[in-house]
Amino acid sequence: MSRTPPAAPPVDRDQRRRWTVVHGALLGAARRRAREGVPAAELVVSPEPETGPGPAWDRMREHRPFAPGPAPGMLVTAHYDVAREVLVSDEFGMLPPAAGPLGPLSAPSLVTLDGDAHSHHRRLLTRAFTPRVVAGWREQCVAVVDTLLDALPAAADADGTVDLVDAFARPLPLRLIAEVLGLPAHGSEIPAELPHWGDAATAGLDGGLTWERFVEMEEGVAALRGWLDEQVTAIGAHGGEGLLARLAEGGTTHDDLVVTALFLVGAGYETTMHLLAGSALQLARLPEEAARLRAEPAGWPSAVEELLRMCGPVTRAVRRAKADVEFQGAHVPAGTVVEVLVTAANHDPAAFPDPWTFRPGRERPHLALGRGAHHCLGAALARMEATVALPALVERFPELTPVDEPVHWSPNTLVRGRMRVPVRL
Structure with a gap:
C-alpha cells in the first residue's frame, strides 16, 4: 500500500522575492560568468578553490584599475x-x-548610510569604541582570556587535540561584544543559541547566498531579533549599562536600537573570531616567530598588524558610484557597484613584496580594517583583543602545534574563516 508523501511546506513568496532580488540574481549571473572564465565570478561560485584565491587575484590584476565583476x-x-x-x-x-x-x-545600519546621516549615527556609536573606552575593557578581556586558557586542557580530546575556534576564538569576542552592548540585561542569561544567531547576523551582511543559506540566515536573524527586542524593551523599562542603554537615554528609537545591536553583533563577533583563530594557526605554523615574540613582547603590536594583513577575515568592501566618475583612466557610470577585494589588496605583491610571508614592520598600512569614513568602528577593540589573546595563548602553550585535517570554511563569504582550527597544546 503506497503512502502519499507529506506536502512540502508552502514557500513564503515575499521571502523568495527578497532572496531573488538580493542574492539569487547575483548568484545566477556569477554562475554564468564563471563558465566564461571571469575570475571574480569564479570566486563567488567557489570562494576557496583548491589552488586558493591567489591565481584568480593575479588574473584580476591584469586589468587596471578594475576587472569585470561577478x-x-x-x-x-x-x-x-x-x-x-x-x-x-x-x-x-x-x-x-x-x-x-x-x-x-x-x-540606520552604518554600512547603508553616507554623508551627514552616517556621520551622525557613527558619532553616537563611536563613544563606545574610542581608544580610551576600549582601554577600560582590557582588564575584562584579560580575565576572559585567562579563564578560557585555563579551561583549554580539559577541552582537549583523548589525543590532546582541541579546537581553538569553539574553545577560545569564539567565546572571547562574543562575551566582549555582549558586554559592550550591555547584554544580557537585568540578570537574564546569554542564550546558548547566541553563537548560531551571531553567525546568521554575519550572513545577513553577505551577498550571493544560496536559497538554503538565505532561509537559514533569516531564521537565525529572526531569533536574534526576537531576543534583542526583549532586551531593548527591558533596558527601556529599567535602564541598564552599556551602549544600548546610553543610546536609549539619548532618544534612539526601539527599532534603531535593535538594528544597531544586530549590526554590531554581525560585524563585531565573527570577524574577531576568525582573526584570532587564523592568527593562532599562523603562529602555530611559525614556531620560531612565536618564540621570538615570547622573547621580545614589544614586537606584538607590529605582529598583530601583519596578522591582520594576512589573516583579516573581511574579504571585500562594496561601494557604488554616486555619479559618473573618471577614475584612474576608467569611466565608471553612476550606479556601478565596485567590489574592493580587501584580502586580495592585502596580498598585492606590488604593495607587499612576498605577500604570503609573515613579515612584521611592512611599510604600507593594510586595509583589513578599511579606510576612510567607513573604516571599522571596532578597530581599537579588535586590536586590543588580539594583543591580549594571542600573546597569552603562545605564552601559556609554547608548543602549540597545528593538526592537519580537511579545512572546513565558514559558509559566509564576506567574513571568511575556518570553522575549526584543531591544535595540540
Missing part, C-alpha cells in the same frame, strides 16, 4: 592602491538598505 554592472579591483583610493573617495558610497524584516543591513 555580474553585469559590477567591477572589482585586487590592486592595493586602487582599493585604498576607492575606500577614501567621496565619489563612491554605500548601497541602500535592504528591504524586508529588520536585520543588520536595515537603516
Whole structure:
C-alpha cells in the first residue's frame, strides 16, 4: 500500500522575492560568468578553490584599475592602491538598505548610510569604541582570556587535540561584544543559541547566498531579533549599562536600537573570531616567530598588524558610484557597484613584496580594517583583543602545534574563516 508523501511546506513568496532580488540574481549571473572564465565570478561560485584565491587575484590584476565583476554592472579591483583610493573617495558610497524584516543591513545600519546621516549615527556609536573606552575593557578581556586558557586542557580530546575556534576564538569576542552592548540585561542569561544567531547576523551582511543559506540566515536573524527586542524593551523599562542603554537615554528609537545591536553583533563577533583563530594557526605554523615574540613582547603590536594583513577575515568592501566618475583612466557610470577585494589588496605583491610571508614592520598600512569614513568602528577593540589573546595563548602553550585535517570554511563569504582550527597544546 503506497503512502502519499507529506506536502512540502508552502514557500513564503515575499521571502523568495527578497532572496531573488538580493542574492539569487547575483548568484545566477556569477554562475554564468564563471563558465566564461571571469575570475571574480569564479570566486563567488567557489570562494576557496583548491589552488586558493591567489591565481584568480593575479588574473584580476591584469586589468587596471578594475576587472569585470561577478555580474553585469559590477567591477572589482585586487590592486592595493586602487582599493585604498576607492575606500577614501567621496565619489563612491554605500548601497541602500535592504528591504524586508529588520536585520543588520536595515537603516540606520552604518554600512547603508553616507554623508551627514552616517556621520551622525557613527558619532553616537563611536563613544563606545574610542581608544580610551576600549582601554577600560582590557582588564575584562584579560580575565576572559585567562579563564578560557585555563579551561583549554580539559577541552582537549583523548589525543590532546582541541579546537581553538569553539574553545577560545569564539567565546572571547562574543562575551566582549555582549558586554559592550550591555547584554544580557537585568540578570537574564546569554542564550546558548547566541553563537548560531551571531553567525546568521554575519550572513545577513553577505551577498550571493544560496536559497538554503538565505532561509537559514533569516531564521537565525529572526531569533536574534526576537531576543534583542526583549532586551531593548527591558533596558527601556529599567535602564541598564552599556551602549544600548546610553543610546536609549539619548532618544534612539526601539527599532534603531535593535538594528544597531544586530549590526554590531554581525560585524563585531565573527570577524574577531576568525582573526584570532587564523592568527593562532599562523603562529602555530611559525614556531620560531612565536618564540621570538615570547622573547621580545614589544614586537606584538607590529605582529598583530601583519596578522591582520594576512589573516583579516573581511574579504571585500562594496561601494557604488554616486555619479559618473573618471577614475584612474576608467569611466565608471553612476550606479556601478565596485567590489574592493580587501584580502586580495592585502596580498598585492606590488604593495607587499612576498605577500604570503609573515613579515612584521611592512611599510604600507593594510586595509583589513578599511579606510576612510567607513573604516571599522571596532578597530581599537579588535586590536586590543588580539594583543591580549594571542600573546597569552603562545605564552601559556609554547608548543602549540597545528593538526592537519580537511579545512572546513565558514559558509559566509564576506567574513571568511575556518570553522575549526584543531591544535595540540
